[in-house]
């Protein structure tokens with residue numbers, strides 16, 4: 001066991017636990033965000049860099065601080081380690097920078113994106129981003145492609161978390177898609193637009209943190225916050241059969257795996273459960289699923305807008321766009 | 335004349351061939367090591383020599399070798415990094431092209447020290463003709479009993495392979511190189527584990543630069559202590575410097591570490607001074623990723639001491655007034671050089687070579703390139719300069735591999751030392767002044 005202190009809170013965890021998972025055991029505000037790490041997929045993490053934290057004391061044995069911020073999702077704890085997340089201005093600054101990078105080329109087309117309302121990038125931006133955008137360049141775009149008859153790939157929205165690649169590697173018999181090209185030109189692709197067609201490919205949709213991979217049987221049917229999530233199960237010979245039905249009245253609009261507190265599916269489901277059973281008679285319906293995040297699905301309302309504040313903010317942005325000095329802001333997220 | 339340990343016989347006709355190389359004393363280090371030394375003795379000599387990695391980071395080679403896990407029971411590998419893609423760096427090519435056997439010899443002696451029975455030379459795809467030269471040299475070494483089973487009748491056996499990459503700078507980063515060698519996409523790995531514990535095929539592996547491995551030959555021949563007498567302080571031995579840019583005599587020079595920078599630039603023995611009677615403006619001393627320094631600071635440190643070609647002296651003053659020896663890619667710029675243009679060229683390179691795995695490098699390099707491009711087109715804004723500085727800061731230290739740093743440092747340094755030029759460009763928004771630059 002290792003004793004570690006995160007933002008002043010001490011916890012004892014088994015050796016080999018990552019800083020992120022130790023923080024999740026404490027819970028609350030000190031948990032770093034994660035966009036690429038995924039507990040049930042081996043080797044994920046380390047890529048998006050939003051989970052960076054400061055290790056101000058390496059261990060009891062070697063108390064030196066680590067020279068750089070580290071990815072908490074891939075750095076194991078050591079006994080006596082002291083970690084700073086929200087108590088470190090450096091971390092918050094770096095994270096703000098990473099969010100800005102992630103948004104530089106994101107289309108921010110939330111109004112027409114199926115993921116809106118349950119999008120990790122929306123949440124991340126709201127919590128850790130800045131109010132203004134500093135880029136004025138045209139954003140990178142890709143053509144949308146159908147990968148098979150059930151999944152739509154809208155690469156323009158992708159943040160290159162690689163999760164879907166690990167799904168294909170670890171859940172399906174053969175990976176037929178991957179990353180092509182390099183740098184800001186890299187893209188997830190099936191190369192020859194080969195259909196991804198196997199029993200577990202649908203999980204790529206669930207692990208995608210943004211709206212890059214969406215369910216073609218659900219696309220544009222409804223905003224997620226107008227649907228009611230219900231826990232349900234069926235006897236399935238291929239998977240656990242435990243799902244969430246997203247319903248409008250008696251209609252099942254979509255079926256997904258069950259996501260935990262951190263938006264991660266622990267038990268993956270097969271394509272038959274996901275795509276083929278849209279009839280309530282196929283399912284044993286448990287009860288309503290509690291979505292205990294702050295997202296609009298559970299709140300089912302938007303924050304009341306202070307019009308005066310909004311006006312000021314818009315003025316301020318206009319001034320900024322003209323390249324003049326940035327005046328002090330009166331709005332702030334709290 | 336400085337001592338030459340690697341390029342001593344460079345002008346010998348036929349030195350590319352086994353026969354001439356052998357006649358000039360080649361492969362003596364293999365005979366000495368295999369017949370008179372234990373593997374750990376060889377490592378000990380390398381430690382005593384003070385040799386530091388010549389690939390850029392300057393990590394002590396003997397120490398790196400002693401980290402290799404010899405108890406795991408798994409095979410161990412030595413991999414030579416011949417990816418040489420850092421702009422301004424072309425010393426490894428020169429050595430492999432003209433004296434290929436010194437690398438083969440160094441590979442055998444070093445593999446023996448590490449207990450590796452299979453070793454690889456990973457060479458960039460653009461060096462195809464050099465790969466063919468190496469293949470020929472390897473064939474000759476096999477034919478003469480220096481490779482294969484029971485080398486020189488001893489118990490030691492080694493197979494050596496050349497692997498040609500597909501032309502990516504990132505595959506010079508050691509873990510990306512190993513991925514590529516395994517036949518995968520060349521994305522850097524997260525560390526730890528380090529290659530010494532889990533490298534090629536998850537086995538203990540040492541990755542060393544071409545010049546580092548070649549330097550093992552004179553170290554074993556002379557003995558580590560003798561080698562360490564050359565140089566200054568912790569910068570021992572000789573170093574290949576590839577000099578380019580606005581100088582009278584561009585080329586590859588072997589220098590004794592400790593040579594004053596001024597002598598290197600202005601003496602007839604080396605660069606022969608700045609061309610066209612112009613004045614020196616700035617130098618990028620160790621390949622495109624190290625901080626650029628203006629003439630004043632490259633010749634003398636901020637303390638007023640003459641700057642020497644050593645790891646320590648070049649780094650004197652940290653990144654505020656110093657730089658790094660890096661890979662030895664020495665780029666000289668005369669007074670007519672447009673620093674913004676130069677920075678754009680470097681930044682474009684990093685944007686193109688980022689593997690795209692982590693967000694700060696993937697997005698940040700592209701953003702910086704676009705801003706610099708806009709500045710050069712006369713469409714920039716004064717705020718652009720601060721955005722560049724801030725973007726570089728947000729990349730630095732926050733990425734998986736050092737390519738992010740390598741992209742951020744030149745931006746930060748160019749603006750630190752030449753901010754005025756950036757401001758002038760940002761202010762001159764005259765359309766007529768547009769510079770013609772191709773993006774891709």
Ligand SMILES: Cc1cc2nc3c(=O)[nH]c(=O)nc-3n(C[C@H](O)[C@H](O)[C@H](O)COP(=O)(O)O)c2cc1C
Pocket residue numbers: 386387388389390391392393395415416417418419420503504505506507508509541542543544546547735736737740
């Ligand atoms: C982006 C990047 C590119 C690199 N390219 C090279 C290269 O082309 N050749 C090289 O020897 N080292 C290169 N390196 C350094 C290697 O990762 C590694 O440190 C080196 O090969 C170790 O050898 P040495 O200890 O003998 O210097 C590169 C590093 C990075 C981050």
Ligand code: SF4
Pocket residue numbers: 504521522687688689690691692693695696733734735736737738739
């Ligand atoms: S820093 Fe750049 S090159 Fe290195 S892993 Fe990240 S994206 Fe790839």
Ligand code: FES
Pocket residue numbers: 033034035036037045046047048049050051052071072073074
């Ligand atoms: S969640 Fe840790 S780097 Fe992405």
